[in-house]
Amino acid sequence: MTQKHLSIAITGAGGAGVISCGELLLQAWGRAGGRGLLRKAFGPQIRGGESAALLKLTERERYTAAERYDLLVAMDWDNYARFEDEICLSADTLVICEEKKPVPEAVSALTSHIVTLPFAAEARSTHQDGRVNMLALGLLGKLLGLPVDSLCELAARKLTKKPDPYREAAELCIRRGAALSPPSELDIPPRSEAQRWYISGNQCAGLAALEAGIRLVAAYPITPASDTLEWLAGGLEAVGGQLIQAEDELAAINMCLGAAFGGVPAFTATSGPGLALMTESIGLAVASETPVTILNVQRGGPSTGIPTKSEQSDLNIALCGMHGDAPHLVLAPLDIADCVFTTGWSVKLAQHLQTAAIVLSDQFIGQSTAIISDPDRCNFEFPAASAASGDYLRYRLTESGVSALATPGDPGCRFTADGLEHNEKGTPSANNSDHQQQLQKRLHKLTAFDYGDSWGRVSGDGQVAMVGFGSSSAAMEEAAERLAEQGIAVRVVALRLLSPLPVNALQKALSGCEQVVVVEQNHGKQLYHYLKGQMDFEQTLHSYAVPGPVPLSPVQIAERVAGEVGQ
Amino acid sequence: MTQKHLSIAITGAGGAGVISCGELLLQAWGRAGGRGLLRKAFGPQIRGGESAALLKLTERERYTAAERYDLLVAMDWDNYARFEDEICLSADTLVICEEKKPVPEAVSALTSHIVTLPFAAEARSTHQDGRVNMLALGLLGKLLGLPVDSLCELAARKLTKKPDPYREAAELCIRRGAALSPPSELDIPPRSEAQRWYISGNQCAGLAALEAGIRLVAAYPITPASDTLEWLAGGLEAVGGQLIQAEDELAAINMCLGAAFGGVPAFTATSGPGLALMTESIGLAVASETPVTILNVQRGGPSTGIPTKSEQSDLNIALCGMHGDAPHLVLAPLDIADCVFTTGWSVKLAQHLQTAAIVLSDQFIGQSTAIISDPDRCNFEFPAASAASGDYLRYRLTESGVSALATPGDPGCRFTADGLEHNEKGTPSANNSDHQQQLQKRLHKLTAFDYGDSWGRVSGDGQVAMVGFGSSSAAMEEAAERLAEQGIAVRVVALRLLSPLPVNALQKALSGCEQVVVVEQNHGKQLYHYLKGQMDFEQTLHSYAVPGPVPLSPVQIAERVAGEVGQ
Amino acid sequence: MNKALKAKDYKSDIKPIWCPGCGHYSVLNAITKAMAGLGLDKDNLALVSGIGCSSRLPAYVDSYGFHGVHGRGLAVAQGLKVARPELTVIALGGDGDGFSIGGNHFMHACRRNINMVYIAMDNEVYGMTKGQASPTSPEDWLSSKLTPHGPGVRPFKPAAVALASGATWIGRAYSGNPNQMAGLIAEAIEHPGFSFLHALSQCITFCPEQTDWKSIVKERAEPACTHHDQAAAVFFNEEGFDTGVLYTQQRAVWPPQQGSAPREDALDQLAAKFRV
Amino acid sequence: MNKALKAKDYKSDIKPIWCPGCGHYSVLNAITKAMAGLGLDKDNLALVSGIGCSSRLPAYVDSYGFHGVHGRGLAVAQGLKVARPELTVIALGGDGDGFSIGGNHFMHACRRNINMVYIAMDNEVYGMTKGQASPTSPEDWLSSKLTPHGPGVRPFKPAAVALASGATWIGRAYSGNPNQMAGLIAEAIEHPGFSFLHALSQCITFCPEQTDWKSIVKERAEPACTHHDQAAAVFFNEEGFDTGVLYTQQRAVWPPQQGSAPREDALDQLAAKFRV
Numbered sequence A, B: 001m002t003q004k005h006l007s008i009a010i011t012g013a014g015g016a017g018v019i020s021c022g023e024l025l026l027q028a029w030g031r032a033g034g035r036g037l038l039r040k041a042f043g044p045q046i047r048g049g050e051s052a053a054l055l056k057l058t059e060r061e062r063y064t065a066a067e068r069y070d071l072l073v074a075m076d077w078d079n080y081a082r083f084e085d086e087i088c089l090s091a092d093t094l095v096i097c098e099e100k101k102p103v104p105e106a107v108s109a110l111t112s113h114i115v116t117l118p119f120a121a122e123a124r125s126t127h128q129d130g131r132v133n134m135l136a137l138g139l140l141g142k143l144l145g146l147p148v149d150s151l152c153e154l155a156a157r158k159l160t161k162k163p164d165p166y167r168e169a170a171e172l173c174i175r176r177g178a179a180l181s182p183p184s185e186l187d188i189p190p191r192s193e194a195q196r197w198y199i200s201g202n203q204c205a206g207l208a209a210l211e212a213g214i215r216l217v218a219a220y221p222i223t224p225a226s227d228t229l230e231w232l233a234g235g236l237e238a239v240g241g242q243l244i245q246a247e248d249e250l251a252a253i254n255m256c257l258g259a260a261f262g263g264v265p266a267f268t269a270t271s272g273p274g275l276a277l278m279t280e281s282i283g284l285a286v287a288s289e290t291p292v293t294i295l296n297v298q299r300g301g302p303s304t305g306i307p308t309k310s311e312q313s314d315l316n317i318a319l320c321g322m323h324g325d326a327p328h329l330v331l332a333p334l335d336i337a338d339c340v341f342t343t344g345w346s347v348k349l350a351q352h353l354q355t356a357a358i359v360l361s362d363q364f365i366g367q368s369t370a371i372i373s374d375p376d377r378c379n380f381e382f383p384a385a386s387a388a389s390g391d392y393l394r395y396r397l398t399e400s401g402v403s404a405l406a407t408p409g410d411p412g413c414r415f416t417a418d419g420l421e422h423n424e425k426g427t428p429s430a431n432n433s434d435h436q437q438q439l440q441k442r443l444h445k446l447t448a449f450d451y452g453d454s455w456g457r458v459s460g461d462g463q464v465a466m467v468g469f470g471s472s473s474a475a476m477e478e479a480a481e482r483l484a485e486q487g488i489a490v491r492v493v494a495l496r497l498l499s500p501l502p503v504n505a506l507q508k509a510l511s512g513c514e515q516v517v518v519v520e521q522n523h524g525k526q527l528y529h530y531l532k533g534q535m536d537f538e539q540t541l542h543s544y545a546v547p548g549p550v551p552l553s554p555v556q557i558a559e560r561v562a563g564e565v566g567q
Numbered sequence C, D: 001m002n003k004a005l006k007a008k009d010y011k012s013d014i015k016p017i018w019c020p021g022c023g024h025y026s027v028l029n030a031i032t033k034a035m036a037g038l039g040l041d042k043d044n045l046a047l048v049s050g051i052g053c054s055s056r057l058p059a060y061v062d063s064y065g066f067h068g069v070h071g072r073g074l075a076v077a078q079g080l081k082v083a084r085p086e087l088t089v090i091a092l093g094g095d096g097d098g099f100s101i102g103g104n105h106f107m108h109a110c111r112r113n114i115n116m117v118y119i120a121m122d123n124e125v126y127g128m129t130k131g132q133a134s135p136t137s138p139e140d141w142l143s144s145k146l147t148p149h150g151p152g153v154r155p156f157k158p159a160a161v162a163l164a165s166g167a168t169w170i171g172r173a174y175s176g177n178p179n180q181m182a183g184l185i186a187e188a189i190e191h192p193g194f195s196f197l198h199a200l201s202q203c204i205t206f207c208p209e210q211t212d213w214k215s216i217v218k219e220r221a222e223p224a225c226t227h228h229d230q231a232a233a234v235f236f237n238e239e240g241f242d243t244g245v246l247y248t249q250q251r252a253v254w255p256p257q258q259g260s261a262p263r264e265d266a267l268d269q270l271a272a273k274f275r276v
């Protein structure tokens, strides 16, 4: 059954503090044992423009964007139109808004459940530093049945660096807001008592990188990857690593290669435009067999595109963006919590297989904040390639394709890593046999490796399957639940490992299916063409590809799949 | 029937001048109505190392690398082993070599047709500035039945800037060499009397670019593309254009975009590593709809790879190397002469469709020199999109997807080109509908365009087909001839247009076939996977993918195809 | 020349996305003022930029514009000017765009000396990506989580680097004084060669402390340096808050004028050379 | 320290691909001589380069080496040194590699002042790609078909740019004097911070005229400049043929030393912060 959920949008002009309100509400909800997701939306203004906190409180830890809002709290209606794409209202939506601001017709035409309150006046009268967002927080907390003390404590913690009167005002406003809370018939998802985390996908990735041994990060800021880096700056300091803010992405990736050559696991994070600048040197990582992990948090493309919105359109460049034959790893976290496992696994694979790993996250997974259970870790420990011996050959041909990797300081294993084709020793070579052997070695070490069961997440059964990756996963899984309610059994295959494609495992997961719908958030059907090109399907393949900026809709996916089944 | 041909290798240490000898011989052969190909091979030394002129004189204008040499002229045997991959001898090979240098066992074990001559002594005794390469030239010219006067004249022209005694010495040595020429039973291909060109693929591409209207080139030197640029420097000066030697490839492609934005058709040439650096801005060309043509002369990859050898391993990056959904044009010249047509067509398509066109040439096509007939030109003239009107919208949605392109100076059409997603006017927009519409427009203008018959070159008939692109074409065509001799009818489809893939035309060309072998010179089966991913084949698909540095072998291709047919 | 146009006539009808109080508004005003002052034809004017808050500017001017990718505006602008020498070409962007990712193009543009203007809108921060340190940020600037103890690196000196790289016109302006800036932009346009205007333009959002610039910035009293030694002595020692024309020099612009017009049959001649 | 090693013991057994007479042989000799002089441990030495004839050097030294891609050697070297501060790290490459495609990293490495050495082997040409003009080629250098009338652009001044960018040690050497060069390399290694050695290294093949350098190059008589004004006066006016240590300065190296050793449970602590 599709899970119970409650979706809440909080909107306001810049400075209204609706984002903080949403964050604190979700934290309090999580602390009380609830589950939920917070997305943030902003207008094009850099600062001071309108913004929206988009919450979805759920029964289980499956997080998709809300398709329809149950509750809208509007601090004001300035530039509300900006969010029409994002905030869909229905006749059931409860709107709570500032009484001084006339409700737009677009809204009053849709719903008649409108409660107006004197937010501004109440905030002012409660305390001279009183703010409407804290009033709204109290009100919403009350509606959700959260303890007011918990809201106050979380707010005070957030405001630690502010002067006393601010904290005082916040507490008073929260309490006043709770008192103002209107009666409502909101259907609130159940909560349970387990320990919970409040974290974004980008933070999950950063934490996992450190846990997997990353000790050098070199990067250049870019939306929506910068917050991983900002978290890592503090994290690295705590674990005794280094972060270098590079002059550009070309420097960033090469600094990583330098550190990795030195034996220190290295990591960078970027988004499409930055990844494009890195591809030449990712090819160098492949050719010189220098491990590196690149987190690519996808945003709308092409070119500068839509930097603040999610899309899955960097699959092509991640898979095929290098010149020459440059096999490497591409993985995708399936959801926010899975950023921990997948990033950790990527780092370990890159280190073990001595290659580049691209982790394809996206803005939705990366920048949304969620309440999650203690996340699964990647606990695999891969044995280091047998220690270098006296007649050390850096690129020795081995059965696994992996050669022992000496690093500077190791006695007597001196070699020069090279992006020129080379022989086993590393000496540049244009010989036919060296080229064939080294090309084969670099491919074989990836394809012959046993990735086990972690290559994807398979659920459900039936003759129809959906296949997708990354942030399509939850949308597919929710669509499958909807279909199940309609009596249509559907399998879902969410791919974590994209390259090398686990062809056999995927085929097995699909065996018995007749129809396969490839689900992805882009325009060019990138995953569809990739899968079709890499393996033979017994099934009829269909493509469901819808680009951003609007999140993938489980409802529409379900409709489409139902349609294919009907055929 | 496979054509009659004679293959000649001339080898020598650095300074022996074997390359000049090969060039002059081929020129004289062409002037006398013959056809042929010259490849150059060098050892790893930058200068002064061993080098080889590899000639193949043929009956028709179908140029593949020689698989076996009929004649080897060795000025010396220093580092001869370096060329073992390239120069294959047989029991029939005639070897003519310097008598003072002992013949390596590897050679004398293979063939007993060995003529030794006192090259060095004769050169010295003929003239104090006498050189062995001119002696060899005279000798070879005589063997081929070429007029000695023609050889002398061509040599004099080549040496115009040298002092008189040099030219004198050359003439005397050529005449002396002719006199020394041993009797031989070489089977010499016939010649005919048409006007001929002596040109490399890189020069063809440069000439075509100018003929198609290119007036600005910005580029950064890289092997094996620099010689296009070096030719263009002079060419542009003659036609009143400009060449900018940029500080790097990032600057080069962006300078091109600036010129194109200014309405001046722009062009750059590079190879894999440079293309990798350009992909971010190729995405900008796509998003901002700014025309640009990029000649990518492929070399061995990945990374720095094998810079002086040919490979077709940049197909992936050319097709899929951009972040986001960035549809663009990818074309491949089928042979040296076709660099004229395909480059010209690419420039015109890029201009007309306002997008980026990548021309995938390779070292073999680009740097080999051949005798060709007056090459076909691309004579298509595409109408300019209807002139901008008063309410100019740069990115107006039109039926074709192509919008009128105003350029600075045009009165009243001011706009800002943008790599951010935008509305029809060009104003940045994150709206869902703008994104959908502009993505669709940029794809549609490419897929809806009628590319006519030029998408490829189809020959032969039969139930088996070979499909390939670029410099695989001649190898496939020769393999087909060999198969025909064995009674196996085979179709050959050489793709000129790779993206958008002409699916219908290709399907039609293959209709009735049961087996398709995809032929390409790389390790990753890049074309195979691409074709499989883009279209539905009724046929069984096979892959014949062999990376460089050794040129594709028509003999081996034929064997493989015969094998598939046997199954 | 259309003397009738006022500064506001050079503005487009697109509303800037900038924060209220952002220095970039002043740069926009100064540019349009300079256009009006020179009576430039909007149709023959092109503004080219990279990516950043500052780089959004071209769309706000009613001229031709090209909003490219991060760090490459100077390259686009140089290609445009070489292709279309009769246009007035102004490249612009932020300190991150121009001195960090675009630093190489900056140096080489200075050397090349193409006749164009480059305005670097320097707020010592990456505004667009929410406030990380840029090459010009103070060593001990503590406001970015990415560099919690400050970047700890000697700040980039734009004027010194421009000089060492061969720029032939170097000026500095301040968003607090858009009239002076307009005059400097006009001078930069008229200078034959590559003119680099270092435009201090505060980021009110991520560097509110830059409001203090008001009291630090001062107009340079002396005339512009005309010898590199003199200029070096200034640029290597200053704090970077003196405004005005700081340095001018004459050097041949690139590309050199081409000799005669091309022959009608130039293409045929080129092809003919390949005949054997 | 292994005092017993001679210069030749620091050479690998790979034969250089260089043309006979290439200046890069001398740089190789100078490097191995400096190694021997300092008695450096081969296992703790790493040479990092880009692409070019010059950049082939690491394979010819019996140490750890990284031959990366064109223009990015400095970035690799900086990452390595930050990760492994106890290693001796030398980045090297050509003028094309370092000043053209790699120019941005050069400037930012100078600013960053990581404790390492950068040797730019300057032959004023792209040797590897067969003789095109580089940023340091004379304006009127006519030997490349790509720039048939010469590049026509003011040459790049490596020392001036290094100074303007904040390098703390600048020296110049000449392939004709490998002993002096060896001494300079040793000094560069010992300087705490980013040391830039501008090594004039002739390309006999594409620039035979550089044989004249022999008669132009001279050892700087004065001691190294220690103030930037003094250095600027030299670097902005010289022809670029004075050798020796030209400039030294002390400035804090990056990264600053980290305080205390990380706590054992640092990772758990980090994770704990996400608990609500």
Ligand SMILES: Cc1ncc(C[n+]2csc(CCOP(=O)(O)OP(=O)(O)O)c2C)c(N)n1
Pocket: A220, A221, A222, A223, A249, A273, A274, A277, A304, C051, C052, C053, C054, C055, C070, C093, C094, C095, C096, C097, C098, C121, C123, C125, C126, C127, C128, C129, C134, C203
């Ligand atoms: C290749 C690439 N890397 C990173 C980014 C992200 N990015 C966008 S603007 C910017 C910096 C903006 O700073 P600046 O140029 O100083 O302009 P400001 O916003 O301060 O005016 C960055 C890093 C990008 N768009 N492209």
Ligand SMILES: Cc1ncc(C[n+]2csc(CCOP(=O)(O)OP(=O)(O)O)c2C)c(N)n1
Pocket: B220, B221, B222, B223, B249, B273, B274, B277, B304, D051, D052, D053, D054, D055, D070, D093, D094, D095, D096, D097, D098, D121, D123, D125, D126, D127, D128, D129, D134, D203
């Ligand atoms: C991205 C990229 N662009 C271009 C090249 C081609 N390339 C190789 S070496 C080189 C220049 C070498 O010049 P320099 O660094 O001065 O070294 P030298 O050979 O003169 O010692 C160039 C342009 C390349 N390998 N990679």
Ligand code: SF4
Pocket: A046, A047, C017, C018, C019, C021, C022, C023, C024, C053, C054, C123, C127, C128, C202, C203, C204, C205, C206
């Ligand atoms: S963030 Fe700073 S630079 Fe950007 S618009 Fe706001 S004030 Fe201006």
Ligand code: SF4
Pocket: B046, B047, D017, D018, D019, D021, D022, D023, D024, D053, D054, D123, D127, D128, D202, D203, D204, D205, D206
């Ligand atoms: S081409 Fe020049 S730089 Fe390269 S090896 Fe030869 S002499 Fe040296």
Ligand SMILES: [Mg+2]
Pocket: C052, C094, C095, C096, C121, C122, C123, C124, C125, C126, C127, C134
């Ligand atoms: Mg800035």
Ligand SMILES: [Mg+2]
Pocket: D052, D094, D095, D096, D121, D122, D123, D124, D125, D126, D127, D134
């Ligand atoms: Mg050089």
